[in-house]
Amino acid sequence: MLKVDNELCIGCGVCEDNCAFGAIEVVDGLAVVGDACTLCGSCVESCEVEALTIEGAEKSVQVDLASWSGIWVYCEYRAGKLAPVSLELLGVGRQLADARGVQLAAVLIGSDTGDSADVLIGHGADIVYRADNKALEYFTDETYGAVLTNLIREHQPEVVLAGATAIGRSFIPGVANTLGAGLTADCTQLDIRSDDGALLQTRPAFGGNIMATIVCPSSRPQMSTVRPKVMKELEFDAGRQGEIIDMALDEGMCSSKVRVLESVISENDDVNIQESDILVGGGRGLDSEKGFELIRDLANSLGAAVSASRAVVDAGWIGYPHQVGQTGKTVAPRLYIACGISGAIQHVAGMQSSETIVAINRDENAPIFNVADFGIVGDLFEVLPKLITTIEGYRKS
Amino acid sequence: MNIVVCIKQVPDAKDVRLDPKTNTLAREGVQSIMNPYDQHAVEEAVRLKEQLGGEVTVLSMGPPQAQDVLKQAISCGADKGVLISDRAFAGADTWATSYTLARAVKKLGSFDLILCGKQAIDGDTAQVGPGLAIQLGIPFVTCIQKIREAGETELVMERMMDDGYDVLAAGYPLLLTVVKDINEPRVPSLKGKMKAKKAEIMILSAEDVGADPRKIGLAGSPTQVVDVFPPPPRGERALLTGSIDEQVKQLVEKLAVYL
Ligand SMILES: Cc1cc2nc3c(=O)[nH]c(=O)nc-3n(C[C@H](O)[C@H](O)[C@H](O)COP(=O)(O)OP(=O)(O)OC[C@H]3O[C@@H](n4cnc5c(N)ncnc54)[C@H](O)[C@@H]3O)c2cc1C
Numbered sequence: 001m002l003k004v005d006n007e008l009c010i011g012c013g014v015c016e017d018n019c020a021f022g023a024i025e026v027v028d029g030l031a032v033v034g035d036a037c038t039l040c041g042s043c044v045e046s047c048e049v050e051a052l053t054i055e056g057a058e059k060s061v062q063v064d065l066a067s068w069s070g071i072w073v074y075c076e077y078r079a080g081k082l083a084p085v086s087l088e089l090l091g092v093g094r095q096l097a098d099a100r101g102v103q104l105a106a107v108l109i110g111s112d113t114g115d116s117a118d119v120l121i122g123h124g125a126d127i128v129y130r131a132d133n134k135a136l137e138y139f140t141d142e143t144y145g146a147v148l149t150n151l152i153r154e155h156q157p158e159v160v161l162a163g164a165t166a167i168g169r170s171f172i173p174g175v176a177n178t179l180g181a182g183l184t185a186d187c188t189q190l191d192i193r194s195d196d197g198a199l200l201q202t203r204p205a206f207g208g209n210i211m212a213t214i215v216c217p218s219s220r221p222q223m224s225t226v227r228p229k230v231m232k233e234l235e236f237d238a239g240r241q242g243e244i245i246d247m248a249l250d251e252g253m254c255s256s257k258v259r260v261l262e263s264v265i266s267e268n269d270d271v272n273i274q275e276s277d278i279l280v281g282g283g284r285g286l287d288s289e290k291g292f293e294l295i296r297d298l299a300n301s302l303g304a305a306v307s308a309s310r311a312v313v314d315a316g317w318i319g320y321p322h323q324v325g326q327t328g329k330t331v332a333p334r335l336y337i338a339c340g341i342s343g344a345i346q347h348v349a350g351m352q353s354s355e356t357i358v359a360i361n362r363d364e365n366a367p368i369f370n371v372a373d374f375g376i377v378g379d380l381f382e383v384l385p386k387l388i389t390t391i392e393g394y395r396k397s
Numbered sequence: 398m399n400i401v402v403c404i405k406q407v408p409d410a411k412d413v414r415l416d417p418k419t420n421t422l423a424r425e426g427v428q429s430i431m432n433p434y435d436q437h438a439v440e441e442a443v444r445l446k447e448q449l450g451g452e453v454t455v456l457s458m459g460p461p462q463a464q465d466v467l468k469q470a471i472s473c474g475a476d477k478g479v480l481i482s483d484r485a486f487a488g489a490d491t492w493a494t495s496y497t498l499a500r501a502v503k504k505l506g507s508f509d510l511i512l513c514g515k516q517a518i519d520g521d522t523a524q525v526g527p528g529l530a531i532q533l534g535i536p537f538v539t540c541i542q543k544i545r546e547a548g549e550t551e552l553v554m555e556r557m558m559d560d561g562y563d564v565l566a567a568g569y570p571l572l573l574t575v576v577k578d579i580n581e582p583r584v585p586s587l588k589g590k591m592k593a594k595k596a597e598i599m600i601l602s603a604e605d606v607g608a609d610p611r612k613i614g615l616a617g618s619p620t621q622v623v624d625v626f627p628p629p630p631r632g633e634r635a636l637l638t639g640s641i642d643e644q645v646k647q648l649v650e651k652l653a654v655y656l
């Protein structure tokens with residue numbers, strides 16, 4: 001509960017202005033808390049006379065924070081490939097480790113991982129914990145979860161990061177829950193507080209309408225999944241030294257009640273739109289499935305992948321893996337070109353943190369222009385062919 | 398086949414907006430809806446019941462108004478609605494939420510399958526489903542895009558992955574989270590609406606489900622929000638001008654760094 005000390009409260013209203021949820025109001029010279037309160041604590045910090053406190057029952061888990069040390073990154077390996085986000089996370093992990101004066105470790109789980117451990121060291125890891133076993137060829141929540149949980153229990157890292165991918169967002173919540181650890185999903189920014197080592201995890205909420213910073217004050221490890229493309233990987237340095245520790249696996253870590261019968265990797269490799277630097281998005285303005293050919297041509301000329309609004313996914317013009325938005329994927333490419341997409345809030349929620357947004361739409365009042373850095377008002381059937389030839393011309397010159 | 402579906406009431410995205418002047422979330426006129434992914438979970442549960450028999454219970458943790466989404470689920474074919482509601486749940490993060498839901502599921506008795514949405518659109522965490530499975534000590538699979546075969550003892554299903562999909566088999570008890578590709582939710586029938594109107598929602602408190610006060614609400618939440626603020630502004634609307642040819646030329650120049 002958020003408590004107001006009526007003796008201390010001077011009714012200044014600073015808390016009222018600070019509450020993003022409109023949950024606190026000054027009535028007759030005193031702050032009054034309403035039902036909308038989410039206990040976020042913004043007002044407590046803002047109150048200069050310290051009249052506000054958050055009270056609750058005592059925490060059930062209290063760990064000895066000092067015995068947890070080191071920054072870890074779960075490095076995803078699937079179908080013979082390291083996920084690019086793993087290397088991005090080693091980049092930010094390196095910064096966090098250096099700020100804390102601790103080691104950066106990578107956790108590699110899979111089968112036939114080849115020289116991947118060396119690649120991880122070259123990208124910043126001091127240690128690689130490797131679980132390479134035929135039984136781990138296919139991802140299951142149980143096996144991967146057991147391996148990671150065991151490693152964490154044994155070595156007690158203070159921070160564990162993973163990519164906010166299909167795999168990361170599936171088994172990491174299970175691991176965190178097993179450990180009673182706090183987990184923040186889909187972070188876009190990470191910092192470490194120097195005095196107490198608290199990981200400041202920032203992420204969008206309410207479809208990107210607000211940003212929230214989250215900490216785990218009394219539990220360890222502090223766990224986050226992080227969006228692909230928002231962190232920068234370090235350049236590969238073949239001279240970097242590191243240690244590879246192979247993990248002994250017991251039976252329990254290798255069996256799962258859920259069996260993988262088949263893993264179907266899509267032929268066209270552009271379905272993984274979250275890992276693409278450039279996305280060309282198509283909407284209902286394309287008129288038909290055939291219209292998507294124009295989008296593909298533009299994507300080809302840019303080396304981009306193709307995304308879509310829900311309207312066209314529902315119409316069956318393109319598959320669900322390409323849908324961007326609240327009920328699709330969240331993407332943050334360097335460049336997003338929205339063609340014939342109106343920019344409904346549910347679509348914008350999934351792409352508004354792109355670095356640069358371009359919109360092409362014939363309706364100058366379309367809301368997509370509100371988030372666009374560059375907009376062209378025009379018929380896409382006229383604009384796109386011209387854009388493709390101009391890009392090709394530019395490339396040649 | 399006894400199925401429990403966890404559903405959450407969330408604010409409708411199109412209404413949630415940060416007032417740029419006051420920096421607060423506009424609350425007026427904000428409609429509450431059933432989390433869209435959860436509609437697909439309810440639909441899949443009802444289809445499985447129609448095929449295999451049994452009962453579908455919908456479960457929600459939230460304020461008293463959340464009865465509305467439970468009734469909506471009943472109008473779409475669910476049999477029973479249960480709401481766990483208590484001021485003591487305030488400030489719950491995904492750990493405390495999964496703990497609380499797990500207590501309620503245990504209280505309700507035996508089940509074969511639990512369905513959740515992939516994520517709730519207010520927080521977008523996708524953590525409650527897996528957390529609930531762990532709390533109950535049962536296996537889980539996330540992001541199910543299709544149930545291929547549903548048998549008395551086993552399910553065969555497709556899980557959406559970033560680069561394609563996996564085909565999986567698992568027995569019961571099992572928890573699944575679903576994506577919207579799995580089905581097209583039905584609209585409530587007149588009969589369904591009548592049933593929902595008459596339905597009694599069972600309301601349980603923290604004490605009723607035997608929850609440990611230290612594990613619910615803020616106290617049971619390892620994560621804590623310490624700051625909320627508006628996202629960095631994207632800048633002004635910037636429409637290019639001139640003929641289409643000129644605009645295209647300007648655009649390509651602006652995008653040079655990406656080419
Ligand atoms: C619960 C819920 C969840 C949702 N989740 C998502 C989601 O995840 N992702 C998503 O995208 N949507 C989502 N939606 C749907 C969303 O509200 C919109 O309906 C959808 O994004 C619209 O798609 P669109 O922009 O392609 O189509 P429209 O809104 O129909 O827009 C088409 C645009 O094309 C323009 N146009 C037409 N012809 C031309 C032309 N020749 N040249 C140039 N421009 C042209 C028009 O001016 C118009 O602006 C969701 C909705 C709900 C209720």
Ligand SMILES: Nc1ncnc2c1ncn2[C@@H]1O[C@H](COP(=O)(O)O)[C@@H](O)[C@H]1O
Pocket residue numbers: 402403404405432434435438456457458459491494498512513514515516517518520521522523524525526
């Ligand atoms: N308060 C709640 N009551 C019932 N189910 C919930 C609640 N919160 C989350 N869920 C379920 O967990 C899924 C994932 O939610 P989240 O982890 O919050 O993104 C939702 O789609 C629901 O099925």
